Amino acid sequence: MSPPTPPFTDEHEELRQSARGFIERELAPHAQRWEDEKWFPEEVFAKLAAQGLLGLKYPEKYGGQGGDYLHEAVLCEEMARIGSGGAAAGIGAHVNIATPPIWKFGTEEQKQRYLVPAVRGERIGALGITEPGAGSDVASLRTRAEAVDGGFLVNGEKTYITNGVRAHFIVTAVKTTLEGGHHGISFLIIERGEGVSSSKLEKLGWHASDTATISFEDVFVPRENLLGPLNEGFKLIMANFQWERLAMALGAVGAMQLAWERTAAFARERHAFGRPLSAHQAIRHKLVDLASSAYGCRCVTYDALRRFVTGEEPIREVTMAKLLTQRASYELMDACLQIHGGAGYMREYWVERAARDARLGPIGGGSDEIMREILGRVLAL
Amino acid sequence: MAATAESVLKPDFQSARKHFIFTDEHEALRESITNFATKELAPHADEWEETTFPDWVFTRMGELGFLGLDKPEEYGGQGGDYFSAMVLGEAIAAANCGGLAMGVAVQTDMAMPPILAFGTEEQKQQWVVPAIKGEAILCLGISEPDAGSDVKGIKTRAVRDGDDFIINGSKTFITNGHRAHAIVLVTKTDPDAGYDGFSLFLVPMDAPGVIREEKLKKMGMHASDTALLAFQDVRVPATAMLGQEGKGFYHIMWELQGERMIGAAGSIAGAQRCFDRTLAYAKEREAFGRAIGHFQVIRHKFADMATKIEAARQLVYTTAWRFANGEYPVREISMAKLYASRVACEVADECLQIHGGAGYMKEYGIERAWRDTRLNRIGAGTDEIMLEVIGRSYGL
Numbered sequence: 001m002s003p004p005t006p007p008f009t010d011e012h013e014e015l016r017q018s019a020r021g022f023i024e025r026e027l028a029p030h031a032q033r034w035e036d037e038k039w040f041p042e043e044v045f046a047k048l049a050a051q052g053l054l055g056l057k058y059p060e061k062y063g064g065q066g067g068d069y070l071h072e073a074v075l076c077e078e079m080a081r082i083g084s085g086g087a088a089a090g091i092g093a094h095v096n097i098a099t100p101p102i103w104k105f106g107t108e109e110q111k112q113r114y115l116v117p118a119v120r121g122e123r124i125g126a127l128g129i130t131e132p133g134a135g136s137d138v139a140s141l142r143t144r145a146e147a148v149d150g151g152f153l154v155n156g157e158k159t160y161i162t163n164g165v166r167a168h169f170i171v172t173a174v175k176t177t178l179e180g181g182h183h184g185i186s187f188l189i190i191e192r193g194e195g196v197s198s199s200k201l202e203k204l205g206w207h208a209s210d211t212a213t214i215s216f217e218d219v220f221v222p223r224e225n226l227l228g229p230l231n232e233g234f235k236l237i238m239a240n241f242q243w244e245r246l247a248m249a250l251g252a253v254g255a256m257q258l259a260w261e262r263t264a265a266f267a268r269e270r271h272a273f274g275r276p277l278s279a280h281q282a283i284r285h286k287l288v289d290l291a292s293s294a295y296g297c298r299c300v301t302y303d304a305l306r307r308f309v310t311g312e313e314p315i316r317e318v319t320m321a322k323l324l325t326q327r328a329s330y331e332l333m334d335a336c337l338q339i340h341g342g343a344g345y346m347r348e349y350w351v352e353r354a355a356r357d358a359r360l361g362p363i364g365g366g367s368d369e370i371m372r373e374i375l376g377r378v379l380a381l
Numbered sequence: 382m383a384a385t386a387e388s389v390l391k392p393d394f395q396s397a398r399k400h401f402i403f404t405d406e407h408e409a410l411r412e413s414i415t416n417f418a419t420k421e422l423a424p425h426a427d428e429w430e431e432t433t434f435p436d437w438v439f440t441r442m443g444e445l446g447f448l449g450l451d452k453p454e455e456y457g458g459q460g461g462d463y464f465s466a467m468v469l470g471e472a473i474a475a476a477n478c479g480g481l482a483m484g485v486a487v488q489t490d491m492a493m494p495p496i497l498a499f500g501t502e503e504q505k506q507q508w509v510v511p512a513i514k515g516e517a518i519l520c521l522g523i524s525e526p527d528a529g530s531d532v533k534g535i536k537t538r539a540v541r542d543g544d545d546f547i548i549n550g551s552k553t554f555i556t557n558g559h560r561a562h563a564i565v566l567v568t569k570t571d572p573d574a575g576y577d578g579f580s581l582f583l584v585p586m587d588a589p590g591v592i593r594e595e596k597l598k599k600m601g602m603h604a605s606d607t608a609l610l611a612f613q614d615v616r617v618p619a620t621a622m623l624g625q626e627g628k629g630f631y632h633i634m635w636e637l638q639g640e641r642m643i644g645a646a647g648s649i650a651g652a653q654r655c656f657d658r659t660l661a662y663a664k665e666r667e668a669f670g671r672a673i674g675h676f677q678v679i680r681h682k683f684a685d686m687a688t689k690i691e692a693a694r695q696l697v698y699t700t701a702w703r704f705a706n707g708e709y710p711v712r713e714i715s716m717a718k719l720y721a722s723r724v725a726c727e728v729a730d731e732c733l734q735i736h737g738g739a740g741y742m743k744e745y746g747i748e749r750a751w752r753d754t755r756l757n758r759i760g761a762g763t764d765e766i767m768l769e770v771i772g773r774s775y776g777l
Contacts, residue, residue, distance in 0.1 A: 135738050137668040160738045202743035204733075204751065272531040282765060338758065338765075341529045342554045345759055347598035356600070356752070362734060363741055369678060369734075 005298075007306040012074050015056075019078045022051050031083035034208040035353065038200075040087045042124070042166065045094065049121030054095055058103060062111055063119040069243065069309050072096070076247045080254035083350060085357025086208030088251065093162035094118065096247040098125030098171050100240050101187065105228035114169055114189060126167035128158035128190075128214060129237060135160075136370045138173075138237060139181050143216065145174035145188060151222040152176070152188060154195075157215050160364075164212025165198045172216075173233055185233035188221045195219035205356030241366070242315065245322035246308055248365045249301040252329035252358070256294040259354055263287070263336040283339060290332050297325045316378045323371035326361030333358040400694075402464050402702050410465060414447060414472035422476035429604040430749070434481045436518065436560055439488065443515025448489055452497065456505055457513040463705035466490060470643040471650035477746070479753030480604030482647055483760075487556045488512060490643040492519035492565050495581065495636045499624030504583055508563055520561035520586075522552035522610065523633060529554075530766045532567070532633065533575075537612060539568035539582060546570075546582065546622070548590075548615040554760075558608020559593050561586050566612075567633050570626060579629030582621050590615035601752030637762060638711060641718035642704055644761045645697045648725035648754070652690050655725075655750050656683070659732040662745075679735060686728050693717075693724040712774040719767035722757035729754040 004013045026047060034040040048054050056071040058064025065071065072095065079088040102115050102125075117123040134140035143156025154174055161170070170190045177184030190196065196219055198212040228236050264287055267278040277283045304321040307314035333355040337344035344351050362368045399408060422438065429435075442448050450465040452458025459465070466489065473482045496509050511517035528534035537550025548568060555564070564584050571578035584591065592611040599607060624632045660683060663674030673679050700713040729751040733740035740747045758764050 130738065135668070140668070160742075204741050204743075204748035271527075272529070272534065274534075282768070337755070338763065341763055342524060342759055343529075345600050345756055346554075347600070352600035355755075359733070359751075360741055363737055367734070367737055369676075372678070 005302060007070060007302065007309060008074070012070055015071055016074045016078060019051075019053060019075055020081060022053070023078055023081045027082045027087065031087065031208070034084055034087055036207075038086075038207045039210060040084070040090060040208045044087065044091070045121035045124055047121075048091065049119065054091075054121050055119035056095075058099075058115065058119055062103070062115050069246075070305070073246070073250050073305055076250035077254035080251060080258050083353075084208045085255075085353075085360070086206035089162050089206050089209045089211075089360075090166075092247060092251065093127065094125050097127040097240060097244050098163070098167070098169075100243060101127075101171055101227060101236050102189070104239065105187075105236055107224075109224065110189065110227065123168040124163055124166055126161050126163040126170045126214075128161050128164075128170045128172040130160045131157060132159050132213075136367055138185075138234070141173060141175055141185060143172070143174045145176050145186065145221070147176070148220070151220060151225070154188065154190065154216045154219040154221055157213060159213040160201070161198075161212050161214050162209055164214050165200050165210035168192055170196075170214060171227065173237060176231055176233075182234040184231050185237070186230050187227040187233045187236050189225045189227050190216065190219060190221055191225075193219070204359055205353065206360055207353075242308060242313070242318045244365050245318050246301070246305055248361060249297070249304065249318075249321040249325040252325040252361060253294070253298045253301050255354065255358060256290075256297060256325075256329050256332050259333055259336050259351070260287075260290055260294050262350065263290075263339055267339055277339065286335060286339065290335055293328050293332060297321075297328050300324055316375065319371050319374050319378065322365065323368055323375070326358075327368060329361055330355070330358040400698050402698050402705075403468070407464055407468050410450070410461075411468045411472045414469055415475045417442075417445060417447070418473055418475035422478060422481065426476060426478040426481075426604070429478055429481065431603070433606045434478065434484065434604045438481060438485070439515035439518055441515065442485065443513060448485075448515055449513035450489075452493065452509070452513055456497075456509045463701065466643065467646045467701055470646040474647065474650035474654050477654075478604045479651070479750070479756075480602040483602055483605050483756075484557050486640075486643050486647065487521060488519050491521045491636065491640045492563075494639050495565055495623060495632055496583065498635070499581070499632055500583070501620070503620070504623065508583060511562075517562045518557055518560050520555050520557040520564045520608075521636070522555055522558075522564045522566045524554045525551055526553050526609075530763055532630065535567060535569060535579075537566070537568045538572070539570050539580060541570075541619070542616070544619050545616050546619060548582065548584065548612045548617065550612050552610045552612075553608075554597065555608045555610055556605055558610055559596060559606040564591075564610075565623060565636075567629055570629070574627060576630045577627045579633070580626045581623040581629045581632055582617055583623050584612075584615060584617055584621060588615050588617065600755060601749065602756055635709075638704070638709070638714050640761045641714050641767075642697075642701060644757060645693075645714075645717045645721040646701070648721035648757050649690065649694050649697055651750065651754055651757075652686075652693070652721075652725040652728040655729050655732045655747070655754075656686055656690060659683075659735050659747070662739075663735055673735070682731055682735060686731055689724045690728065693721040697721055712771055715762075715767045715770040715774075718761065719764055719771070722754075723764065725754045725757050 052065045055064030056067045057069055060066040082088050099118050102110055118125050145152040145154045172188050172190045173185055174188055175184055176186040195217045198214050201211045268276050270277050301321045304314050304317035307317055337351045337355045340351050343349050446459050449458030450461045450469055451463050454460040493509055493512055496504055512519050525535050539546040539548045566582045566584050569578055570580040590613040594609040594611055597607040664672050666673050697717045700717045703710045733747050733751050736747050739745045
């Protein structure tokens with residue numbers, strides 16, 4: 001066996017093998033049903049927790065494994081093997097975007113109340129930033145948290161929220177001042193309860209995910225649920241973006257690898273015009289291009305990851321990795337679908353779902369256009 | 382002479398852009414089909430995505446004369462030219478239902494033409510006359526589970542038995558396969574004769590031994606019924622043979638040209654529709670203080686899309702003109718099909734991207750167009766097959 005690719009070590013490869021085994025054994029066999037039912041059961045979180053997979057990067061005192069981002073990175077990559085982008089997204093939202101702000105910015109009491117049960121898989125989290133009128137443009141947020149006696153009164157609407165139906169708590173960006181722009185955004189941990197209602201959205205892909213619009217109507221949130229400093233929420237948003245985008249890049253790397261392996265196997269097996277598809281030059285070259293693209297994406301992503309874990313703030317590399325991998329992953333899935341021909345268009349094969357799921361990549365977590373805007377600034381343009 | 386206001390040429394971007402292949406009559410027809418599709422079909426489009434579209438669409442369209450626009454009057458058609466069929470192929474996009482457009486195209490531009498071209502008078506009376514009325518629904522069976530692009534690899538066998546033929550085999554990805562009353566079926570009658578070993582049959586779908594297996598679930602085109610069919614000892618009289626025995630491969634290659642032509646026209650119409658809707662969205666949706674269409678990269682995306690659609694449109698129309706004038710422009714039809722379907726997919730994808738998160742949601746309809754359009758690069762011959770046909774046409 002070849003040695004692990006840096007920044008991963010043997011320890012990570014062991015984790016990879018065990019996570020992969022668990023996913024292939026316990027989760028992947030149910031993917032089709034979860035997609036059809038447009039839901040995956042809560043017990044998935046408990047099962048992952050029992051394996052220690054919901055707290056890889058969190059300290060042991062909060063029930064975590066005491067590992068770091070590299071351990072989490074292994075899980076991000078391997079989750080592609082569930083075979084359901086929606087299930088991976090639900091799990092990913094919990095571990096990669098909803099709980100990190102509590103871990104990084106929460107009070108000890110908030111960590112005990114939210115992070116600890118989240119790591120146990122008992123309470124599920126969601127992150128609420130996007131609104132119907134504010135997607136890429138975070139400065140246009142309108143959800144208002146008005147200061148009242150003992151806390152805040154929240155009114156507004158969030159949309160495209162992964163885990164939006166099932167989440168027990170929503171880490172929510174709200175406006176705590178009337179002025180516009182990036183200033184005056186704060187984060188509140190809002191528990192599901194009176195005044196909080198969700199409606200599930202139908203989507204192109206990610207069918208097993210309960211992506212929802214969440215409305216807040218006169219929801220009282222106690223002062224102790226303010227996460228991080230008042231009016232400084234924009235920093236919280238920015239703080240986790242790098243990890244969220246790296247996690248997406250890693251997910252794409254895992255998904256590309258798997259899709260390539262499966263399509264190459266199909267091309268070796270399926271015959272047309274008297275020989276395997278892979279013996280046709282155009283298909284062979286296409287598959288070679290796809291393998292090269294997958295490898296390139298892996299290298300760029302691992303480089304950004306290495307910089308990230310060594311404490312650099314690699315905004316340029318992470319943003320490039322996100323931009324490159326999400327488009328490349330969708331293009332690879334689309335090409336795999338094409339290689340499958342008519343079968344590729346049918347639901348009974350995995351590939352049309354992989355293409356639909358991958359199509360979210362260039363939109364979610366900051367669209368390609370936003371990545372280019374960020375890079376334009378980073379590159380002093 | 383000094384330029385005056387009257388002598389300065391200014392572009393009029395709002396003017397109608399009628400192409401030379403279309404007359405005023407065609408434009409009137411386009412308007413009437415668009416009105417029909419908008420009023421009577423589009424309101425049901427969402428529902429039909431769940432249920433597949435109902436058979437009354439065929440009878441209603443038959444009543445309005447839309448199923449025989451370019452078919453001879455003696456069989457109940459309108460006796461129009463080929464361009465009138467193109468008008469239907471484009472204007473039906475207003476139904477906002479890709480699966481319906483496909484089901485109708487199978488009837489008018491895939492199943493009927495070979496019967497009219499190669500059929501006996503009796504076959505035309507039996508199937509074309511009721512098909513134009515929308516009372517008989519037709520389908521076409523080429524692809525098999527083990528033979529898609531490779532038509533020569535099909536295994537469905539028709540074996541002579543006295544005055545009859547006995548058919549065994551299976552066909553897949555058959556549009557209208559569950560609702561159809563008859564199928565134009567490609568079979569092998571002589572396994573040793575290579576390209577000369579194929580024959581077509583017109584098989585009634587209620588013949589004993591025709592088994593409509595599962596309804597196939599697809600990425601898109603949900604309003605269309607797509608079947609896996611099995612033929613088990615299906616006995617048909619020799620008179621059910623369509624065209625010449627042993628010439629089935631050439632007959633079906635001819636049929637595919639019309640199929641690709643109408644598919645290309647549908648691609649252009651779908652792309653235009655997607656473009657128009659997204660343009661309206663981009664003028665309305667604001668981010669960072671202005672309509673997103675006013676950001677340069679978004680504006681350029683529209684410019685790119687419009688240019689590609691226009692180029693594809695010219696390629697399709699010019700090729701249609703040659704086809705209608707009696708040429709058999711296989712190379713150009715393949716180019717038109719390849720390019721138009723690629724453009725349609727690129728446009729759908731770019732429109733989805735411009736919609737951002739909303740594009741990924743069912744509510745906006747763009748994701749459906751994206752899923753439906755993706756078939757265009759696979760159905761009626763994949764991109765790869767088009768490239769083969771074009772490449773080989775140069776002796777390569």
